[in-house]
Amino acid sequence: MLEKALTGGRRYWTxxxxxxxxxxxxxxxxxxxxxxxxxVTGLSRDVAWGLYISQxxxxxxxxxxxxxxVLPYYVHHYKAFGRLAILGEFLxxxxxxxxxxxxxxxxxxxxxxxxxLLYPSPRSVMFWDLISLNGxxxxxxxxxxxxxxxxxxxxxxxxxxxxxxxxxxxxxxxIHTVTAFLYAGLSARPFWLTxxxxxxxxxxAFASGPSLLIxxxxxxxxxxxxxxxREAVAKLGEIVAYAMSVNVFFVGLELFTALYSGIPDHVxxxxxxxxGLHGHSILAPWMWASLVLAALSLVLLLVPRLRRNETLLxxxxxxxxASLWIDKGLGMVVTGFVPSPLGHVTEYWPTGRETLxxxxxYALGGLVLTVLxxxxxxxxxxxxx
Amino acid sequence: xxxxxFLKIAGLSLAGAGxxxxxxxxxxxxxxxxxxxxxxxxxxxxxxxxxxCNAKPGCQVCIEACHRAHNVPAVKDPRHEVKWLWxxxxxxxxxxxxxxxxxxxxKARPTMVLCNHCDDPPCVRVCPTEATWRRPDGIVMMDxxxxxxxxxxxxxxxxxxxxxxxxxxxLSLRGDPTDYPTRTKGVxxxxxxxxxxxxxxRPPACVEACQAIDVGxxxxxxxxxxxxxxxxxxxxxxxxRRKPSLGTSPHVFYIL
Numbered sequence: 175m176l177e178k179a180l181t182g183g184r185r186y187w188t189x190x191x192x193x194x195x196x197x198x199x200x201x202x203x204x205x206x207x208x209x210x211x212x213x214v215t216g217l218s219r220d221v222a223w224g225l226y227i228s229q230x231x232x233x234x235x236x237x238x239x240x241x242x243x244v245l246p247y248y249v250h251h252y253k254a255f256g257r258l259a260i261l262g263e264f265l266x267x268x269x270x271x272x273x274x275x276x277x278x279x280x281x282x283x284x285x286x287x288x289x290x291l292l293y294p295s296p297r298s299v300m301f302w303d304l305i306s307l308n309g310x311x312x313x314x315x316x317x318x319x320x321x322x323x324x325x326x327x328x329x330x331x332x333x334x335x336x337x338x339x340x341x342x343x344x345x346x347x348x349i350h351t352v353t354a355f356l357y358a359g360l361s362a363r364p365f366w367l368t369x370x371x372x373x374x375x376x377x378x379a380f381a382s383g384p385s386l387l388i389x390x391x392x393x394x395x396x397x398x399x400x401x402x403x404r405e406a407v408a409k410l411g412e413i414v415a416y417a418m419s420v421n422v423f424f425v426g427l428e429l430f431t432a433l434y435s436g437i438p439d440h441v442x443x444x445x446x447x448x449x450g451l452h453g454h455s456i457l458a459p460w461m462w463a464s465l466v467l468a469a470l471s472l473v474l475l476l477v478p479r480l481r482r483n484e485t486l487l488x489x490x491x492x493x494x495x496a497s498l499w500i501d502k503g504l505g506m507v508v509t510g511f512v513p514s515p516l517g518h519v520t521e522y523w524p525t526g527r528e529t530l531x532x533x534x535x536y537a538l539g540g541l542v543l544t545v546l547x548x549x550x551x552x553x554x555x556x557x558x559x
Numbered sequence: 560x561x562x563x564x565f566l567k568i569a570g571l572s573l574a575g576a577g578x579x580x581x582x583x584x585x586x587x588x589x590x591x592x593x594x595x596x597x598x599x600x601x602x603x604x605x606x607x608x609x610x611x612c613n614a615k616p617g618c619q620v621c622i623e624a625c626h627r628a629h630n631v632p633a634v635k636d637p638r639h640e641v642k643w644l645w646x647x648x649x650x651x652x653x654x655x656x657x658x659x660x661x662x663x664x665x666k667a668r669p670t671m672v673l674c675n676h677c678d679d680p681p682c683v684r685v686c687p688t689e690a691t692w693r694r695p696d697g698i699v700m701m702d703x704x705x706x707x708x709x710x711x712x713x714x715x716x717x718x719x720x721x722x723x724x725x726x727x728x729x730l731s732l733r734g735d736p737t738d739y740p741t742r743t744k745g746v747x748x749x750x751x752x753x754x755x756x757x758x759x760x761r762p763p764a765c766v767e768a769c770q771a772i773d774v775g776x777x778x779x780x781x782x783x784x785x786x787x788x789x790x791x792x793x794x795x796x797x798x799x800r801r802k803p804s805l806g807t808s809p810h811v812f813y814i815l
Contacts, residue, residue, distance in 0.1 A: 211744035212708070213725035218638035222710040222723065282708015282723065282745025289688040289707050300687040300711055361681060361805040362717035516672075516719045517651045520638065 175322075178552040179545040185397065189544060193537045200534010203527045204279055212282055215528040220520035221511040223280070225504075225532055230276035232382070232503035233539075234353045235375060237269035237310065239383020241346035242413050248339045254405040257554075260325075261394065261402060262387055263318035264546040270311040270349075272539035277304075279531055299355045306349045313342045326553055350375045363510040365443035368431070374424040375502075380417035382498040384410045385491035392488065394547065400554040404484075411487050415475035418494055422468055425501075447509045452519045457509065460500050467497035596760035600781030602697045603752055604810040605766075606792045607671050612769075612776035621671070621777060622646070624768035625750070630741045632728035639725035643750040644673045644765055649815075653799060656815065671777075673765075674699060674720040674750040675801060675809030682712035682721065691747075697782075697810055698752045708745040717802050718809075721749045752779070782810065 182190075207214045217224050243262030246252035255262075278284055295301050317338050324331040354372035361367065388410045391402040432440040445451050450458050474480045474490035481487060508522050524532070593599075612618070625631070625644045634640050646669035650657045657666055680699050683691050690705040691712055713721045727744045739755060742748055753763035761767065762779055769777045780789030792798075798812040 211724065211726045213636075213639055213744075217725070219640055219713075219722060220638075220719070222713040277709075280709070282710070282747075283706060283743075286688075286705070286707045289690070289705055293688045293690075293705065295687050295689050297683075298685050298687040298711070300685065300709065304687075356711075360685070360715050361807070362715055511714075514719055515717050516647055517654065 175549055175553075176545075178549045181552075182548060186544075186548065190541065193540045193544065196537035197534050197541065200531050200537060203530045204534065206527065207279070207531065208284065212280075214525060216522050216524045218520050218522065220514040220518055221508060221522040223507050223511070224522050225524040225528055226276050226280035228503045228507040229532055229535070230273050230280075231353060231375075231507060232499060233269050233273045233276065234307070234350050235379030235498075235502065236383045236386060237266045237273060237307075238346045238350040238376070238379045239387070240266035240269075240314065241343055242380050242384050242410075242417075243387065244339060244346075245343055246409075248336070249343070252409075254403055254409060257400075258387070258391060258402045258406040258410070260318060260322060260550050261391060261547065263314055263321075264550055265383075265387060265390065265543065266314045266346075267311065267318065267546065268539040268542040270307055270314070271542060272535050273307055274311075275535045275538065276532075279535060299352060299359060303349075303352045303356055306345065306352045310342070310345050310349050313338060313345060317342060322550070322553070326557070328557075347376065350379050357507075357510065362515055364437075364439040365510040368428060370424055370428055374421065374428070377417055377421035377424055378498045378502060381414050381421050382495050382502075384413050384417070385494040388414070388487060388491045389495070390547070392484070394551060398551045398555060399558070400551045407484070407487070408482060411475065411481050411490070414491065414494060415472075415481060418468070418471060418475060421498070422472065442513055443509050446512045446519065447505055451513060454512075454519050454521045456521050456523055457505050461505055464497045464500035464505070467493040467500075471497060593758040594760075598757045598760055598762070600696050600757075601783035602781060602810070603676065603757075604697070604780065604782035604789050604793070604812065605673075605676075605752070605763075606778045606789055606796075606798070606812045606814065608776045608778070608792075608814045609668075609670060610776075610814060611774055612671060613668060615772075615774055616669075618772075618774070620768045620772055620774075621765035624764045627733055628737055628753070628756075628764040629739050630728070630732055630736045631748075632724075632731040633733050634726065634728075634731050636725075641722040641724060641728060641748065643722075643748070644671065646670060647672050652801060653813075653815065656799065670813070670815075672718070672720070672801075673811060674752075675718055675807070675811045676752060677810065678808035679806060681715040681717065681805075681807060685711045685715040687711065694754075698754055699749075700751055700754065701748055703740075703742045703746045703748055706746040708747065710747065712747055717805050717807065721747050723747050 215224060215226075240262045243255050243259050247255035247259045278287065281287065290301065290304060317335060320335045321331045324335075351372045354375045357363065357366035358368060358371040388407055391407055391410070395401045429444065432444055442451060446454070447457055448461050449455065471490045471493035474486050474493070481490070512521070513519050622642075622644050626633075626642070629643060631641050631643055648666060649668040649670045650666040652670040652672055676697055676699050678697070680691075680693055683693050683699060686692075687709060688705050688707055690702045690707070691699060693699050708723065710723055713723060724742055724744045724746055728742050732741065753761075756763060763777075766777045766779045769775060778789050778792055780787035782789055782793060784790060792814070793812060796814050799815050800809045800812060803809070
């Protein structure tokens with residue numbers, strides 16, 4: 175199967191070379207962080223988690239969103255997703271891989287990573303998060319491998335796959351719920367101490383993941399003879415429209431509860447996020463950009479005539495991904511630390527080195543994704559030829 | 560041997576090798592008990608008499624004694640600072656005690672802060688490797704050799720009592736190191752109520768230093784022993800605790 179990834183045109187190898195170069199740059203910078211310590215990042219005594227853990231949180235959402243393709247296809251036998259399902263499953267695998275890597279590069283003592291298994295601590299949500307993420311990775315590898323092999327051989331997938339698919343649906347919900355619980359169970363951080371966090375994570379995941387999948391499906395159609403189907407892409411657009419609406423609604427609920435109650439511990443975080451606190455406002459312009467992008471995407475998604483236009487759907491999808499990345503991949507984690515429990519405002523901004531390490535991890539995810547998609551596309555092209 | 564069966568056997572052997580440390584961890588090892596001179600308590604606690612402390616403005620004796628005794632590095636970058644015991648403004652430590660009508664100098668009054676050695680410590684709850692735990696005598700301990708540096712405990716602590724070694728602490732020691740083990744980069748550390756000194760029958764370094772200059776603002780002892788000095792203070796004063804509404808039950812008490 176893997177041999178299909180070893181043949182390709184100029185564009186394929188250029189992409190692979192660029193990703194590999196980014197990966198090497200990231201690795202070199204990580205080795206520096208490994209030898210010097212996390213002081214090379216923008217993190218501080220007050221802001222303990224930053225870009226790494228934010229990316230982890232965002233990518234858990236992307237991984238979980240595969241369920242938005244898997245569920246209609248396998249449970250509701252929605253045939254139009256037949257060609258898209260494999261792209262969704264193959265997106266989940268590198269997404270979980272990058273999640274695990276983002277946690278790894280965030281560790282102060284990465285050599286002791288096995289301590290998590292040697293001294294399992296069921297009281298810690300992090301323990302459950304690692305179990306659910308690794309379990310989800312295994313499930314997705316097994317399912318996509320089996321369905322893919324069956325498809326290539328022209329026979330239905332083995333019976334056990336169905337059971338695994340059903341298991342993977344609540345499991346996908348669980349990975350993002352448990353990830354939200356990492357934050358939502360902490361009395362120290364009023365910003366995250368909200369029951370809406372897990373539902374909000376899921377809504378934003380089911381908007382950003384399928385948006386990403388729309389973009390990938392359109393790229394696949396452009397660069398190959400494999401067409402995931404117009405109906406499938408349009409249906410994904412509909413899913414994004416619902417999920418993004420729910421997400422914006424949830425954000426509104428959170429803002430209302432915090433701002434109307436007026437409890438300073440809750441209000442201050444939102445003040446910092448949107449207008450700045452004690453003269454520190456580095457995230458504010460980003461958050462307003464996120465809001466504008468969210469509004470734009472909602473207009474494009476909710477008006478059926480606009481949504482069915484594929485060019486506008488691309489604009490909407492890019493807006494959704496960008497808006498939610500800013501919200502989750504930049505603002506959500508850091509703002510929990512500002513102000514600190516002692517009322518100090520220490521700002522966080524990632525360093526260049528930190529950003530390159532993040533790009534390196536994403537490049538590795540991109541490499542795995544490219545190889546998996548290449549195999550899927552080449553096999554499809556062969557079957558259809 | 561077919562490739563598939565080779566891989567299977569190789570995989571199983573790897574899993575077996577991985578299981579060995581688990582077995583080792585489950586077999587009880589040697590236990591080290593404190594000597595006959597050790598101070599023993601059922602529930603260690605500290606009372607900070609802020610009135611006595613503030614009678615000596617600018618005093619750093621306890622902080623210096625603590626940081627010197629435990630080889631706490633003198634990190635220059637304030638964002639990477641490591642501290643076990645330090646001063647914060649009153650309005651930051653006890654915001655609920657500050658009214659808009661207090662003079663600015665009262666709001667800014669220095670107040671000692673350290674680990675609260677909670678009854679129900681959130682840091683212990685969240686640690687994924689049990690690198691931090693609560694001893695039966697109430698002290699929240701830290702194993703810097705097991706810590707993986709995930710900083711979840713820092714995120715979970717409502718008091719900002721924990722520090723992470725963003726850089727190699729051995730590069731910024733305060734003079735020659737003492738007998739207390741130095742740490743490595745990438746681990747979390749904090750106040751331990753000087754367990755190493757209690758085991759030798761000595762009070763915490765900060766308490767001893769404060770008494771040595773006749774201020775006596777820091778009182779340490781067994782809150783479960785009605786005859787202890789700490790118990791007398793706990794009974795006879797209107798004491799404050801930091802963020803009591805969170806249910807952590809801190810065991811550092813303040814006379815403000």
